[in-house]
Amino acid sequence: MGQCSIPVDLFNPGQVFACMGFLEAAHVLLGDAEGGFDWSNETQARFKLRAKGNQNPFGVVLDFLSNAQLYRVAPDFYTDPSRAEAGDGPLCTVDTFPAPEADPKVLPLRLEWNGVRLDVTHWCDASSRNSFKLFAGTQRGASIARQMLHAVRELWNQGQQKLTSDPLGATVPLGGSTFKFDARKAWTTIDAGYSPDEQGNRVHGSPVVEMLAAVGLEHARPNEFDVRKVRYGVWMGLLPPVLARPLLGGAHLGIPIRMYRFTLALAGKNKNITFGQEETAP
Numbered sequence: 001m002g003q004c005s006i007p008v009d010l011f012n013p014g015q016v017f018a019c020m021g022f023l024e025a026a027h028v029l030l031g032d033a034e035g036g037f038d039w040s041n042e043t044q045a046r047f048k049l050r051a052k053g054n055q056n057p058f059g060v061v062l063d064f065l066s067n068a069q070l071y072r073v074a075p076d077f078y079t080d081p082s083r084a085e086a087g088d089g090p091l092c093t094v095d096t097f098p099a100p101e102a103d104p105k106v107l108p109l110r111l112e113w114n115g116v117r118l119d120v121t122h123w124c125d126a127s128s129r130n131s132f133k134l135f136a137g138t139q140r141g142a143s144i145a146r147q148m149l150h151a152v153r154e155l156w157n158q159g160q161q162k163l164t165s166d167p168l169g170a171t172v173p174l175g176g177s178t179f180k181f182d183a184r185k186a187w188t189t190i191d192a193g194y195s196p197d198e199q200g201n202r203v204h205g206s207p208v209v210e211m212l213a214a215v216g217l218e219h220a221r222p223n224e225f226d227v228r229k230v231r232y233g234v235w236m237g238l239l240p241p242v243l244a245r246p247l248l249g250g251a252h253l254g255i256p257i258r259m260y261r262f263t264l265a266l267a268g269k270n271k272n273i274t275f276g277q278e279e280t281a282p
Contacts, residue, residue, distance in 0.1 A: 001032070001050045001051065001052060001053075002030075002050060002051060002052075002053050002054050002055050002056055002057055003048065003049070003050035003057075004048070004049060004050075004056045004057060004058055004164075005038065005046040005047060005048040005049070006046060006047055006049075006058055006165065006166060006167060006168060007044055007045070007046055007166055007168065007169060008037065008045050008046060008047045008168055009045070009168070010037070010039065010045050010234055010258070010260065010276075010278075011183075011260065011275050011276045011277070011278075012182070012183045012184065012209075012275060012276070013181070013183065013222065013230070013232055013260070013262055013273050013275075013276050014181035014182040014183055014206075014209045014210070014213045014273055015168045015182075015206075015209055016232055016234055016248070016260075017181060017209075017212075017213035017216045017217055017222075017232075017248075018168055018181070018206075018208065018209045018211075018212035018213045018216060019035065019037070019047040019049075019168075019212075019216070020035075020213075020215075020216030020217070020220055020244060020245075020248055021211075021212030021213055021214070021215035021216030021217075022035065022047070022049055022057070022058060022061055022212055022216075023035035023049060023216070023241055023244055024118075024215055024216055024218060024219065024241055025061040025064065025118060025212070025215055026049055026051040026057040026058075026060065026061055027051070027240070027241050028116060028118060029051075029057075029060050029061060029064055029116055030051035030052045030053055030055070030057055030060060031051065031052040032051060032052045032240075033049065033050070033051040033052075033057065033240065033241065034049070034050055034051075034238040034239055034240050035047065035048060035049040035050075035238060035239065035241075035244060036048055036235055036236060036237045036238045036239050036244070037234045037235060037236060038236065039234075039236070039258070045234075048238060050238060056164060058164050058167060059160065059164040061212070062152070062156055062160070062163060062164060062167060062208070063156070063160075064111070064113055064114075064116070064118075065111070065149060065152045065153075065156075065208075065211060065212075066149075066152055066153040066156040066157070067113045067114075067153075068111035068112060068113040068118075068149065069089075069090075069111070069112050069113060070088075070089045070109060070110075070111060070142065070145055070146055070149060071089055071090055071091065071092045071109065071110040071111075071112060072085075072088060072089050072090070072091050072092070072107040072108075072109060072110075072142045073091075073092055073093075073094055073097075073107060073108040073109065073110050073119065073121070074091050074092075074093055074094075074097070074102050074107055075093060075094065075095075075097040075102055076093050076094075076095070078091065078093065078102050080104065081104050082104075084140075085104045085105075085140065085142075088140060088142035088143050088146060089142055089146060092110060098121045098124055098125055098126055098127075099124040099125075099126045100126055103124065104140070105138075105139070105140045105141065106123055106124045106133065106140075106141050107124070107141065107142060108120065108121035108124055109121070109141060109142060109145050111149075118215060118218075119218065120141075120145070120214050120215055120218060121218065122214070122217045122218050122221075123135075123141060123214075129221050130221060130224055132217055132221055132222065132224070134179060134180035134181070134264070134270060134271040134272070134273070135177075135178070135179055135180055135270055136268075136269035136270050136271075137268065137269045137270065139177050139270075141179075143177060144177050144178060144179055144210075145211065145214070147174075147175070147177060147178075147207075148178070148179070148207040148210045148211040149207075149211060151172055151174070151207035152207045152208055152211060154172075155170050155172065155207070155208070163208075167206075167208045168206060168208060168209055169206070170206060170208060171184065171204040171205055171206050172204060172205070172206075172207065173203070173204055174203065174204065174205040174207065174210075178205060178210050179210045179211075179213065179214050180270055180271060180272050180273060181209055181210050181213035181214070181273055182205040182206050182209040182210055182213075182273070183262075183272075183273050183274055183275045183276075184203075184204065184205055184206070185203050185204070185205030185206075185210075185272075186265060186267070186272035186273060186274060216248075219241065219245050220244070220245035220246075220248045220249060221248075221249055222248065222249055222250075223249045223250045228263055228264040228265075228266075228271070229261060229262075229263055229264075230261065230262055230263075230264060231249075231250050231259055231260065231261045231279070232248055232249070232250065232259075232260055232261075232262075232276070233247050233248055233249065233250040233251070233257045233258065233259050233260075234247075234257065234258050234260070235247045235255050235256065235257045236255070236256035236257070237255065237256070239255070243255075258278060259278070259279040260276035260277060260278050260279065261276060261277055261279055262274050262275065262276040262277070
């Protein structure tokens, strides 16, 4: 089994969700993946990940993201309503669609390379779970993913070892079109005192966090316990995805867990993740 660890900021919800994404992706790409957090060093928490084989599982996931072809997923007989949507990538059709209708702005996505695929559909989930969709307005999921994958590819080409050792810490200037998962990117969080987008300024954020957080929420959700108030959990020790998913939402399974909460800040129609605060036991 290949096992490695990376630094993680437990107070940044997007980084925690991205760790879940690493776990889910490694489970698909390598098999038998297990992941969990280690906060024994209070100055620097780490996320540990192991999977089948001798490769670094973080490197395998990043290599997949840097090479994957992006597809938009649509039901049979779907046609693009405009050239803008068609430019977001090729379509692939499925028999079972996760939403009642296909909204071109929020079509599900599929990442595929070497015969392996990862589906990203959580923002159009029509089940009883909250979709936890943060981007809104004219922003399109496929367009955001295309930009994030391009940025990941550039970071990977600049230095694979450097990115593998600290993938969540690697930030680049990102425009306004993101999935809104990285708290470092939220203008409401940094409180700049002005609107950076209106001045043509770009705030730094992590494309790895943005993309893998979307992957991590495919089968798990944080706990939205009040209007725009959200809880999430981190657990100690290595666990398979089937156990890690409920723990992310704060389920108590007899495993050491720490709980954090944050507020979703509004920026127009969009919601932004803010930095979390740890909950203390009563």
